[in-house]
Amino acid sequence: MVFAGQGDPRRSLSLLWRADAPPTRGGPGPRPRLSVDAIVAAAVALADEEGMGALSMRAVGDRLGRTAMALYTYVPGKSELLDLMYDAVHAELPRREPDPDDWRGALTAWAGEVLEFYVRHPWVLQVSQARPVLGPHEYAGLDTLVTLLRATGLPAGAVRRLVGTLFPFVRGSAQAVADARLAAAATGSSDEEWWAARSAALLELVPDFAERFPAVSGLEAEGPVEPYPGNAPEGAEAVPYPEREARETFRVGLGVLLDGIEAARADRP
Amino acid sequence: MVFAGQGDPRRSLSLLWRADAPPTRGGPGPRPRLSVDAIVAAAVALADEEGMGALSMRAVGDRLGRTAMALYTYVPGKSELLDLMYDAVHAELPRREPDPDDWRGALTAWAGEVLEFYVRHPWVLQVSQARPVLGPHEYAGLDTLVTLLRATGLPAGAVRRLVGTLFPFVRGSAQAVADARLAAAATGSSDEEWWAARSAALLELVPDFAERFPAVSGLEAEGPVEPYPGNAPEGAEAVPYPEREARETFRVGLGVLLDGIEAARADRP
DNA sequence: TGCGACTCCTTACGGCGTAAAGTAACGTCC
DNA sequence: GGACGTTACTTTACGCCGTAAGGAGTCGCA
Numbered sequence: 001m002v003f004a005g006q007g008d009p010r011r012s013l014s015l016l017w018r019a020d021a022p023p024t025r026g027g028p029g030p031r032p033r034l035s036v037d038a039i040v041a042a043a044v045a046l047a048d049e050e051g052m053g054a055l056s057m058r059a060v061g062d063r064l065g066r067t068a069m070a071l072y073t074y075v076p077g078k079s080e081l082l083d084l085m086y087d088a089v090h091a092e093l094p095r096r097e098p099d100p101d102d103w104r105g106a107l108t109a110w111a112g113e114v115l116e117f118y119v120r121h122p123w124v125l126q127v128s129q130a131r132p133v134l135g136p137h138e139y140a141g142l143d144t145l146v147t148l149l150r151a152t153g154l155p156a157g158a159v160r161r162l163v164g165t166l167f168p169f170v171r172g173s174a175q176a177v178a179d180a181r182l183a184a185a186a187t188g189s190s191d192e193e194w195w196a197a198r199s200a201a202l203l204e205l206v207p208d209f210a211e212r213f214p215a216v217s218g219l220e221a222e223g224p225v226e227p228y229p230g231n232a233p234e235g236a237e238a239v240p241y242p243e244r245e246a247r248e249t250f251r252v253g254l255g256v257l258l259d260g261i262e263a264a265r266a267d268r269p
Numbered sequence: 270m271v272f273a274g275q276g277d278p279r280r281s282l283s284l285l286w287r288a289d290a291p292p293t294r295g296g297p298g299p300r301p302r303l304s305v306d307a308i309v310a311a312a313v314a315l316a317d318e319e320g321m322g323a324l325s326m327r328a329v330g331d332r333l334g335r336t337a338m339a340l341y342t343y344v345p346g347k348s349e350l351l352d353l354m355y356d357a358v359h360a361e362l363p364r365r366e367p368d369p370d371d372w373r374g375a376l377t378a379w380a381g382e383v384l385e386f387y388v389r390h391p392w393v394l395q396v397s398q399a400r401p402v403l404g405p406h407e408y409a410g411l412d413t414l415v416t417l418l419r420a421t422g423l424p425a426g427a428v429r430r431l432v433g434t435l436f437p438f439v440r441g442s443a444q445a446v447a448d449a450r451l452a453a454a455a456t457g458s459s460d461e462e463w464w465a466a467r468s469a470a471l472l473e474l475v476p477d478f479a480e481r482f483p484a485v486s487g488l489e490a491e492g493p494v495e496p497y498p499g500n501a502p503e504g505a506e507a508v509p510y511p512e513r514e515a516r517e518t519f520r521v522g523l524g525v526l527l528d529g530i531e532a533a534r535a536d537r538p
Numbered sequence: 539t540g541c542g543a544c545t546c547c548t549t550a551c552g553g554c555g556t557a558a559a560g561t562a563a564c565g566t567c568c
Numbered sequence: 569g570g571a572c573g574t575t576a577c578t579t580t581a582c583g584c585c586g587t588a589a590g591g592a593g594t595c596g597c598a
Contacts, residue, residue, distance in 0.1 A: 010470055019474040029575025030563040056554065069556075070577050078555065128395070129444055134471065139482050146484035156491035158521070165522030168441025169434070175398055176433065201279055202403065205288045213408050215415035222425035252427070253434030259532040260525030298544025299594040325585065338587075339546050347586065 012080050016087055016135040034064060036074045040084045044121075047085065052123040057081075082127060087135025089121045095144050098151035104258055106148050111170050111254050114141075118174030122182075125175050142167075152265055162261065169257060173250035180242035281349050285356055285404040303333060305343045309353045313390075316354065321392040326350075351396060356404025358390045364413050367420035373527055375417050380439050380523050383410075387443030391451075394444050421534055431530065438526060442519035449511035 014020055015036065042063040047055050057068035057078055064070075075081045094113040099106045118125055132138075145166065149159045203209060210217040239247070283289055284305065311332040316324050326337035326347055333339075344350045363382040368375045387394055401407075414435065418428045472478060479486040508516070 013470050013474055017471075017474050027575075028563095028565040028573065030577080032576065034576085057556080058554080066576095067578060068554095069579085072556075073576060126397070129448055136475075136481075139485060143482040143484045146488055150484060150487075156488050160488055161518045161521035162525070164445065164515070164518035165438070165525060168444070169438060172437025172441055175437070179398055198282075198403065201282050202286075205282055205286050206405075212405075213412040215412045215419060216408060218419075219415055219425050219429055246433070249430045249433035252430035256431070256434060256529030256533065257525055258529070260528035263528040263532060264525065296544075297542065297594090297596045299546080301545065303545090326587080327585080336547060337585095338548085341587075342545060 011076055012083050013134065015075070015080060016083060016133070032073075034066065034070065034074060036084065038064065039071055039074055039081065040088050043081055044085050044089060047123040048121060052126045055123075083133050083135065086124060086127050086133050087137050089117075089124060090135065090137035090141055092117050092120070093137065093141030093144065095140065096148060098147045100151045100153075103148065103151040104262070106151065107166075107258060108254065110145065110148055111166070111250075114170045115174050115177065115250060118171065119177050119181075122174075122178035125171060125178060152261060154261070154264060158264065166257065169253060170250075173246065173253065176246035176249065177243055180240070180246045183242060280345055281352050282403065284344070284349060284353060285402070301342075303335065303339065303343060305353065307333065308340055308343055308350065309357050312350055312354050313358055316392040317390060321395045324392075352402050352404065355393060355396050355402050356406050358386075358393060359404065359406035359410055361386050361389070362406065362410030362413065364409065365417060367416045369420045369422075372417065372420040373531070375420065376435075376527060377523065379414065379417055380435070380519075383439045384443050384446065384519060387440065388446050388450075391443075391447035394440060394447060421530060423530070423533060423537075427533065435526065438522060439519075442515065442522065445515035445518065446512055449509070449515045452511060 039060065043055060043060045046059055046063055057071055060081075061068040061071055071081070075084070094110055094117075096106060096110055127133075142163070145163055146159060149162050149166075152159075154162070206212070308329065312324060312329045315328055315332055326340055329350075330337040330340055340350070344353070363379055363386075365375060365379055396402075411432070414432055415428060418431050418435075421428075423431070475481070
């Protein structure tokens, strides 16, 4: 896990909200050939392409034809750069108008789009949530979710808690999808081959697995996936099995959450 | 985020399941003065006390009065050590008998205990879930959850998805609680002081905040927390505000999830 | 008594983030 | 127009990290 929001809060916030002095055209000294935005864009591209592990100040500098130290003119350090990257990609979060007649559909669509966002930028999931970043784009995304939840008619306190439930849920689901993809890519065998190898080794090393973990074994033995009651599966056949499974878990979990919200509305209509 | 499960799967698994040759009393060479268990225990203690950031091979070696390289006799590398640490602490996960008459109470108690487990070992939340570790203790914990969910009477497919929903939910909630504690500890001001400073800076840098994010602002303006309908708050007054808020979000979110499960049972009784 | 296996140490390499100091480009003022 | 101060960027260096390579010392067994 990578940490953000570690530096001087004042400096971080003014960078995030672009509250610095305007570019000051015509000061002394050589003309700047970089900018905060260019650095953030390069860093995001690097993280998207090669993952968080490849993100180093030297690597970002290389991408811009500069040394690592050149970045420090624009950005106080790696932690603040991470803050800026984090908030920059959150500009892709959906903005969406509430629909009091179909809050459920709106929330479902919202969750799906947020899931895709995380899958597009899986490194975002590795940014620790300890100490929130509090950038403008994350707030904008938050504002949208709050708006959609307000359309359920629930009181402010409940909405606050649901925000705290829904966002982590989508993050967790996206993590599962991203992990499934990563596992598929790592082994080359894009299907359940990785699992097969792993469970073969397990079976060999732990012959009494079924006895020790009867519930888990029973679950696995109970054959292919039975659709969750009350929901119809959406057709997506080309997606490899583990990712399909993760997406189905997301769909079902979201359904359960929305059912729970519905129940709360019924309690206090 | 820190990665586990990266090394040779065979080697990792046989370490995890302790499938290695027995201690071979009386082989040649000097008597080993360390053991896998001692190393794992030292590493867990280090991570518990000083966080994942302080976990280095040299630091673990220091704790044992040995050099970093001495560890490599027992453990192939840091990644495998992380696997072992991860599974070792999961021995603390609750084991619990199912109660078909009160599956809801059982799941609530289970979730609460798991939350406390994560709060006790917050570094576990930083271990990436990509590529599962598949150790015996994690399986045991999983087995318990599956057992409890089976008591709802739902079909295997649904149970599978609920496992994938509940575990990440508890993890996310624990993350929030741990973050709240971390924020409190970092500033010394154990209360909302950190938030106050942060939001004061925000207000100064972004004077038009309320206009740009009306929904979020409205939510914050709507005064203190209103209890979620249908649930009574449990009395815990000494806990500082952010953590109390995180715990309340956990309680409410869990309630929503269980309501959703109840709805699914009603669909197919 | 030596051999071979084994634990543990020292040393070293290439990576990281970044502090410190040097170099060169530029706007401004005499 | 030349000196000066400011600024962008580079070079070098420090102390961390994980771990490869090789050497030192310890023990069981032939």
